[in-house]
Amino acid sequence: MTTLRQLRVFVAIVDTGGFAAAGAVLGTSQSSVSHSLATLESQVGAALVHRSPVVVTTHGARLLPYARATLAAADAFDAATPSRTPTTGTIRLAVTPTAGHRLVPDLLTLWHTHAPGIRVRLLEGDDVEVAEWLATGAADAAVLVDAPAGTGPVVARDEFRAVTRTDHPLAGTAAIPLADLAEDPLLVSTAGCEPQIRELHRRAGLPYRPAQRVRELTTLMAMVDAGLGVTLMPTLAGPMLPAGLAMTPLADTLRRVLTLGAPATRPRHPLVGRLLDLTAEHRSPDGPTGPVPA
Template identity: 55%
Template sequence: MVLAPIGLAVPPTAAHGLLPGLMLLWREHLPHVQVRLFEGSDEEIGQWLDGGIVDAAVLIDPDPVPQGAVRVATDTFQAVVRRDHPLAGQGSIDLSDLLDDPLLSSTAGCEPQVKRLHSLAGLRYRPAQRIRELMTLLSMVEAGLGVAVVPSLAADMLPDDLTLVPLLPRLERHLVLTGPAARPWHPHVTAIRDVCRRPASADCVSPKGVAR
């Protein structure tokens, strides 16, 4: 029986850095399953999944982790700077090293983790600008208007004149694939989840520079 496409909600960095590999994996192992992508903020994704607009979602650091969910990636938060910035090319830097530059912060989903990173470093979180769209934030860094802290999955989104620099303290985030908590899972959601659980899948979907 051919079923209608399942809706999958994902945050922007996962859509760029993770989903192409997952889509290829699912197409290889589940050619009969069609997945329709919905890109949104963390808040929107949770609402879409709870409200039945989508059948599955990639959630970031859910607490608690939903029953039946599977981790599909782990990445870290890094500084994004221009390639001509004095900190570019460093093996790692302290978060405090960014204090000389205006901090540009994305409100699309990563802000709680960036706040936590500042807390771990004993620093006040004082963004110069709070920007919803990640691509707008990157354009502002590219223009020399400041620096930002982004997940390493954003690497594929960077223009050529921007680069990522690992940050200390190190802070990871975990991305998990799940179905809804309050209703039965669509059988195709269970199927794509099970493919992600296979040991050989890690090499297929791990983006460059993302730890698993």
């Protein structure tokens, strides 16, 4: 019979990328990790992880979400039992890069001040990954974009703006139509926000034809800084911009609402409720820098 320990070993190997690293996280030896995984693989009848390099197999990728969901439920059960102190434990929080850079430091400070026994482990991904992690149990809570009303406390509101070099003719001007940027190559990050950028082009009646699509925001900003094109970003990304780049408002923009949410289709970890309550009580719904100007 599959045990929780075997599942923890499997997930730890995938998350850390190695047997020794998984052993360090779990507080056990590399040989014990290897034995537990081998036993699990024997029970399921398939290899779950390639050994060199350590990469999840096709069968492992199919079973991984179930392993995560099982562990999330087990951890939540353990935290909810009367014998446990309900103010200590670890919560996995999924965030997008822009939320992680601008919102998470403030949230972590707030939570550490009022609930020092709750440790937060961050998982960073794009909008789709964050929602998937929350649904499957890889994350206990997440900062969600444009979630349904009532999902959780609002932690920020922002809007999309054009990002150009500071020497661009339109940099720092009044709000501009998206069409004014049509002659500039469009650079887009695939790590979230691309659906909104598509929608901005649809609203403006413009074809969506990115010249380059990259994942990392730092790469995207470096390309704009090198004069290879322009991009569109939410205002939460503003503090990440290097000195040579500027944000300019769009005449017809899209606004986002970012919410701290718990799972909608499974019981939430008891400690997540504490974080939601603290956030609702102490954080302004206008976000870290006040409302975004219209």
